Amino acid sequence: MAIIEVKDLVKEFVVVRKKTGLSGALRSLIKPEKSIVRGVDxxxxxxxxxxxxxxxxxxxxxxxxxxxxxxxxxxxxxxxxxxxxxxxxxxxxxxxxxxxxxxxxxxxxxxxxxxxxxxxxxxxxxxxxxxxxxxxxxxxxxxxxxxxxxxxxxxxxxxxxxxxxxxxxxxxxxxxxxxxxxxxxxxxxxxxxxxxxxxxxxxxxxxxxxxxxxxxxxxxxxxxxxxxxxxxxxxxxxxxxxxxxGKLAPHRLLVIELDREATLPDHDRANLVRQEGLKVWYRFDKSDITASELIADLSAKLPIRDLSVQEPDIEDAIRQVYRTTGQEAAG
Ligand SMILES: Nc1ncnc2c1ncn2[C@@H]1O[C@H](COP(=O)(O)OP(=O)(O)OP(=O)(O)O)[C@@H](O)[C@H]1O
Ligand SMILES: [Mg+2]
CATH class of the missing domain: 3.40.50.300 (P-loop containing nucleotide triphosphate hydrolases)
Structure with a gap:
């Protein structure tokens, strides 16, 4: 048995909006506007x-x-x-x-x-x-x-x-x-x-x-x-x-620093997304290929001096969940 069980939980708050711009006497005659806020839905x-x-x-x-x-x-x-x-x-x-x-x-x-x-x-x-x-x-x-x-x-x-x-x-x-x-x-x-x-x-x-x-x-x-x-x-x-x-930001980047200029090979499970001088970036999806497989493939064809793998930014991914799900819920 689960230690916490929550089923179809809803919390509504009644929010009273006071009429502004009216004198005290007039305000007491007019009913305040009530609206309901669903804090939990x-x-x-x-x-x-x-x-x-x-x-x-x-x-x-x-x-x-x-x-x-x-x-x-x-x-x-x-x-x-x-x-x-x-x-x-x-x-x-x-x-x-x-x-x-x-x-x-x-x-x-x-x-x-x-x-x-x-x-x-x-x-x-x-x-x-x-x-x-x-x-x-x-x-x-x-x-x-x-x-x-x-x-x-x-x-x-x-x-x-x-x-x-x-x-x-x-x-x-x-x-x-x-x-x-x-x-x-x-x-x-x-x-x-x-x-x-x-x-x-x-x-x-x-x-x-x-x-x-x-x-x-x-x-x-x-x-x-x-x-x-x-x-x-x-x-x-x-x-x-x-x-x-992983679901929201499945891509990782392999950043390679080359020893000297070289012809950059295509790869069937990774995309060459950027090149600056001797630095190149390949983007790949965790579920298509592992970093070590990709490194092995590319090092056979390229003069690699140094490399690193960039994981997706967690903060970006979470911000994206908030943003996209916010739009759906509000829309
Ligand atoms: N006592 C209350 N009366 C009216 N509305 C309320 C009340 N408490 C919460 N709400 C509303 O319910 C919603 C959820 O509020 P809640 O405080 O649970 O958010 P939260 O996720 O804890 O946010 P935060 O990260 O800012 O702490 C908000 O729209 C808030 O304005
Ligand atoms: Mg809070």
């Missing part, structure tokens, strides 16, 4: 235990709205959700024990408490046994290095420290699923690395399932075994990053 997917799934899409695609429904913060307009076999809406208390949530944009910590006091409070809320709590804290200190600022009030923490504190707080009750909404936003390179290492460690050592939204493709490359791409509230791609990029 018929999503279905399953997530298996132990996966790290990247939930990506452009701004406004419906990612945070989905996470809020999966964690019981928002109620769906339509559709079914099961997390660990439970309904986050109907069995909120039981679900909350099984999951951890971190919103990168907003802390869940108590602003006025020291970080350590927050952890103590969570220990009592979740009724965690002392030895178990101590063990978990040891692991969290080890991976997140929070000991240095455990006595600092949350309001005084830097963004990177605060994020580590938030991640630790989400783990105190040893959840089986962790939802992370932009956990690396605004962090410097080192803090990003710490967050990624933490996610990997928790996933490997505790088989924790992770669903994370991000705009940082390094997060995706480093962490995610599977990607769900949403746009306009709809699922538009589902699969490993390589497959999605």
């Amino acid at each position: 018929g999503l279905s997917f399953d997530i298996e235990q132990g996966d790290i799934v990247g939930y990506i899409g452009p701004n406004g695609a419906g990612k945070s709205t989905t996470i809020k429904m999966l964690t019981g913060i928002l109620h769906p307009t339509e559709g079914d959700i099961r997390v660990c076999g439970l309904s986050p809406q109907k069995e909120r208390k039981a679900v909350v024990r099984q999951l951890g949530v971190v919103f990168g944009q907003r802390t869940q910590l108590y602003w006025d408490l020291r970080l350590g006091e927050t952890f103590e409070l969570l220990k009592r809320i979740y009724r965690i046994e002392a030895r178990r709590f101590a063990n978990t804290m040891d692991v969290l200190h080890e991976v997140l290095r929070i000991r240095d600022f455990i006595d600092t009030p949350v309001r005084q923490l830097s963004l990177g420290q605060r994020m580590r504190g938030d991640l630790a707080a989400a783990m105190i009750h040893e959840p089986s699923v962790l939802f992370l909404d932009e956990p690396t936003i605004g962090l410097d390179a080192e803090a990003k690395h710490a967050v990624r290492q933490f996610i990997l460690t928790m996933n490997r050592e505790r088989r924790m399932t992770v669903v994370l939204t991000t705009h940082d493709l390094d997060d995706v490359e480093f962490l995610c075994s599977r990607l769900l791409v949403v746009n306009h509230g709809k699922l538009v791609e589902d699969g490993p990053l390589d497959d999605i990029v």
